[in-house]
Amino acid sequence: MLGHLPVLHRDAIGLLRRSSSALGPLFWVNFGFAHRRLFHVGPDSLDVLRKPEVVMDYPASIKVIVGRSLAMHDGALHRHMRSAINPVLNRQPFEKGASDAIASVISARIDAWLRQGSIAIYPALQELSLDIIFRVCGVPTADLPAWRRAYRALILGVYPIPGRLPGLPAYRSSRARAWIDDRLRALLARARDGAGAGGSLVEALSSARDDKGKPLSDQELIDNIRAMLLAGHETTASILAWIVIVLSSRRELWDAIGEEHTAAADTPGPASIRDARRFPVTSAVFQEVLRLYAPGWFIFRAVTETITLxxxxxxxGTPLAVSPTSLGYEPSLFPDPERFDLSRWKDRSTSPGPIELSPFGAGPHFCVGRSLAQLEALQFQSAFVRALRRAGLVPRLQGPPPKQVYFPIGHPAASTRIAFLPE
Incomplete structure (x- = not known):
């Protein structure tokens, strides 16, 4: 009944790597409750995402989470939504507003952490990331705890447990979606009446048009905003938490990133993606953490016509899956893949390619929020390192290094604590 679900929860990438070694690049994985997927792994696995015969295919429980958003559609509907949303996210005024919101939230949160002396890092970064994406989107932050509880319940839909009785994941996820959607409708109405946060993402999306001049429907707006709020804090929180854990357990990395920001002490931290080249160590830490600990470890698809792999x-009709995270452990792509190695990214003459960017997806469904996520990671590292060095403190991991937990998405154990100790 449970299939591979228990081992997927605690060691999904280990299972995929062992299966590939024993069975080759194609093998079935049982997600439990009669939900089986043919996984395609290995260096060429992303190619399947570009085949026209391979389309989006997520179970009903996940469709509850993301609805009629970009993540769930192909073809004309996907192009309609993407051509309306992409220009909004890539406008310079939006990047400037997002950068200011990110910097403000990060600074206040880090100051509070240092006063506490130690924190449970993943829950703390969930709160920080949710606060950031709410400010970027123009969602009032007064009810942040209630929104956080709603999103914790919404994402339970990832678990493929059947039934909609009270207390079960599908029931809790559906109720949470209804709560979130009611508030997003009100927020959208305020934005259209001019009563919302000026310059916010919600306001910009409410007037967005696709490449044919057609606006997004109310349901398309709500579904995409709901999905952006989810992806914009859950996945980012996981990556930021792993960055802190790595810097807290590897003194040589902490010293390297500290020296980089000490040398740039008279200049502000990164305010845009273009600033990344000024901070090569900071950028490399983000890329290497993303390689090893990408939170979205599976992508589901289905075959509409017979193909050969x-x-x-x-x-x-075959249900397919690929794993962007498993590519980060592919020895032919990343020699000695278990080693944390900044030289994979520093001083490169070329930009990261599709394989190296695979944690953000591939093909038409490449993540629209990739730039925002990278900017948040760069600004967080800059503020974190500078604040601790000013205070004469260093971060220290309390207890053994945590392992990645893979459900509902990849993240470190919630109990993982970081202390801030004198240098």
Whole structure:
């Protein structure tokens, strides 16, 4: 009944790597409750995402989470939404507003952490990331605890447990979605009446048009904003938490990033993605953490017409999956993949390619929020390192290094604590 779900929860990438070693690049994984997927792993696995015969295919429980958003559609509907949303996220005024919001939240949160002396790092960064994405989107932050509880319940829909009885994941996820959507409708109405936060993402999206001049429907707006709020804090919180854990357990990395920001003490931290080249160590830490600990470890698809993969016939209707995170452990792509190695990213003459960016997806469904996530990671590291060095403190991991937990998304154990100790 549970299939591979228990081992997927605690060691998803280990299971995929062991299965690939024993069975080759194609093998079935049982997510439990009669939900089986044919996984395609290895260096060429991303190619399947570009095949026209391979389309989006997520179970009903996940559809509850993301609805009619970009993440769930292909073809004309996907192009309609993407052509309306992309220009909004790539406008310079939006990046400037997002940068200011990120810097303000990060500074206040880090100051509070240092006064506490130690924190449970993943929950703390969930709160920080949710605060940031709310400010960027123009959502009032007064009810932040209630929104946080609602999103914790919403994401339970990832678990493939059948039934909608009270207390079960699907029931809790559906109730949370209804609560969130009611508030997003009110927020959208305020934005259209001019009563919302000026310059916010919600306001910009409410007047966005696709490449044919067609606006997004109310339901498309609500579904995409709901998905952005979720992805914009859950996945980012996981990456930021792992950055802190790595810097707290590896003194040589802390010293390297500290020296970089000490040398730039008279200049502000990164305010845009273009500033990344001024901070090569900071950028490399983000890329290497993303390689090892990407939070979105699976992508689901289905086959609409028979295709051939590695000499095997994959018939129409076959449920497929690929794992961007497993590519980070592919020895042919990343030699000695278990080693944390900044030289994979520093002093490169070329930009990261599709494989290296695979944690953000591939093909038409490449993450629209990639730039915002990278900017948040760069600004967080800069503020974190500078604040601790000014205070004469260093971060220290309390207890053994945590392992990645893979459900609902990849993240470190919530109990992982970081202390701030004198240098």
């Amino acid at each position: 590695h000499g095997r016939r994959v018939p129409r």
